[in-house]
Amino acid sequence: MKKSEIAPLIDSLIPGLYSFGYGLIPDELQAEQLVVDAYSVFILREKEFILNYEHNGPKQRSRVRKYIQNQILADMLDLGSKRASQLQGLFRTAMQQNHFYSLEFNQRAALCMKENLTLSTSDMQEVFALKKHQVCELIHHARNRLVHRSHSNEVEGLNA
Amino acid sequence: MHSLENQLPGGFSAQVNAYLDGNLSMDKKAFVEELVASNDKASEMFKSKAKQRAELKKLVPNKRISKESLSLLKSELREVNKDLLKDQKLSMSQKIAKVLDTTILEF
Numbered sequence: 001m002k003k004s005e006i007a008p009l010i011d012s013l014i015p016g017l018y019s020f021g022y023g024l025i026p027d028e029l030q031a032e033q034l035v036v037d038a039y040s041v042f043i044l045r046e047k048e049f050i051l052n053y054e055h056n057g058p059k060q061r062s063r064v065r066k067y068i069q070n071q072i073l074a075d076m077l078d079l080g081s082k083r084a085s086q087l088q089g090l091f092r093t094a095m096q097q098n099h100f101y102s103l104e105f106n107q108r109a110a111l112c113m114k115e116n117l118t119l120s121t122s123d124m125q126e127v128f129a130l131k132k133h134q135v136c137e138l139i140h141h142a143r144n145r146l147v148h149r150s151h152s153n154e155v156e157g158l159n160a
Numbered sequence: 161m162h163s164l165e166n167q168l169p170g171g172f173s174a175q176v177n178a179y180l181d182g183n184l185s186m187d188k189k190a191f192v193e194e195l196v197a198s199n200d201k202a203s204e205m206f207k208s209k210a211k212q213r214a215e216l217k218k219l220v221p222n223k224r225i226s227k228e229s230l231s232l233l234k235s236e237l238r239e240v241n242k243d244l245l246k247d248q249k250l251s252m253s254q255k256i257a258k259v260l261d262t263t264i265l266e267f
Contacts, residue, residue, distance in 0.1 A: 007234075
């Protein structure tokens with residue numbers, strides 16, 4: 001792949017990656033930094049692949065795009081989990097505004113991938129390095145927990 | 161509702177969930193659509209599940225990137241490309257050293 005082909009491909013991924021980063025860490029600067037750092041890790045690891053890969057046609061191009069996206073998402077997960085544990089203060093504020101941030105890290109990641117990035121289960125398997133039934137279980141629990149928390153909050157609001 | 165649940169493997173509600181997630185094969189998808197079109201209870205359940213899913217989607221934050229952040233990120237990622245995707249141009253002596261360093265036969 002030519003260097004000039006990489007930039008537009010990555011540009012098209014930025015909005016989704018940023019939104020995912022914000023789902024992991026509720027802070028604009030942290031989300032931006034997470035994208036940059038995960039991309040750097042990805043480039044360092046996959047430099048040879050990127051420079052030597054030659055694609056033929058749009059089908060292969062979209063396959064490469066998907067591969068790159070999944071790899072960067074996996075790196076964001078890895079980096080984000082470490083940072084999230086160091087930024088508890090951010091979460092306390094975010095939790096008061098949105099129940100989503102009271103979910104576990106992987107549950108938030110799964111919901112962002114499913115609902116916002118519309119990733120398939122097999123893509124999510126690749127990102128999480130989990131088996132299909134584990135991914136389905138993760139999504140199921142995350143959805144139930146989020147709905148349950150928002151409902152219990154509504155009831156509390158009505159009772160107050 | 162029980163007869164409806166028994167019409168599809170895993171139950172109708174599970175199939176509707178899979179349908180809404182886009183995880184069904186073409187024939188299973190067609191079967192769900194046919195059932196929803198022909199059965200009032202199936203149609204009711206499908207609508208309720210789709211509504212629940214839409215409500216859930218609203219609870220997941222989907223932060224849109226601002227124009228400034230987007231252009232900043234684009235330029236930062238280009239910097240990363242510039243720094244990390246450099247072509248390593250080797251001098252003649254480095255090329256010879258590389259060849260000499262290569263193991264041809266290992267005993």
